[in-house]
Amino acid sequence: MKDSSTRGLYFNLKILLGPLVVILLIATFGLYSVNTGYGRVKKQIEEYKSVKMEETHLKEKLASIKAIKSDILDQADFTVVALPQKNPATFLISQLKLYAEENSITIKEISLSGSQQNDVLNSMILTADIEGSDIISQLSLMESILKFAPISLIVGSQSTLSQNEANYKQELEISFYWSPLPTTLPSISEPIKGLTGEQNEVLRQISLLKQPSLVNLNPQVQTTERETPFN
């Protein structure tokens, strides 16, 4: 009797076991799939979002580069002449001499001092002792200095009429500047901002500066043949 009831229980369990195992297996795989799959989907969506964002940045950058007006780009050379990469003392001195001569002013002495150098902006002070017959010529010289490139500023000046009232002696202090050129470009996805109104105004002022006049020394044409070429 006991044996037949045990066997009955066995048959009861046997028909339940199949579906129960299937449900357990599905539940186990389901949990595993949800865990792994959700992680993968999340990662994939995040990757897509970041790639899409970078694509948008690149599109913006391309649009900003294309929007740059060519006439602004043409002025790159002016800006480099206005604020050169290397110390422009020789340029400045030659321009000063040129304009002094134009205004009938004699330069007695020129000295350089007060060098301030850093990674961003370097400066020096040029002190010139000059003599002119009147104040107007001295004013014209100072105005010329302010109008030529490379950029220089008058930081101080003292002009005195000589004892015999024949001329004015002036000590002129001019600061001038130079700065290293940028060595790196912004990140490829970083958009380029255009020039602001203030920057455009500075660019306009720079383009109005007189460019330094350079003298080209061409080799002389030898018309006659030399008897001793090394003499």
Added chain:
Amino acid sequence: MAINLLSQELKPKPYVVNFAKILKKLAMVSLLVFLVGVMLLVGIIFIFSQRTKAAISSQEALKREIKALQETEQRIVLIKDRIDKIESVYKEENATDGVASIREISRVIPEGTLIQEFSLEPDNTEVKVLADSLSSLAKFASGITGLGSFEKIVLKSLEFDPEKGYVAIFGFHRTKV
């Protein structure tokens, strides 16, 4: 007609049979949900990976285009760098305004008056004037006050030299723009 020879006691109980049927249905539904879920996950991963691939290839094309315009970028970076630095140069303390002040003052110098000395410093322009008479000095004072370019004109000193005349020192402060 088939005859069941098994003992009735060995036959599963009807409620167990019913429960087993329910479990079978549940297992079928679970399997269906599982399969649909897996297909959905695989589908989402596939769609987004395709979109990511497309976005990456579009990025590459954009990068190539940007590289082709690198000279333009270099130029604008250079211009901006120079302008930023030039702006900071213009903000430095200087006596440039004094040049314009002396130019304006020189235009109103009357006869009998002479600028003997001038000095330019940041925010301070000083002019030493020599006048042969008080009326000449008054004309000069009237001229400079009429210019309207100065916020303040200070008479710093006034001396009388019997040999030269009146010597006055004026300090000029320009109107802030």
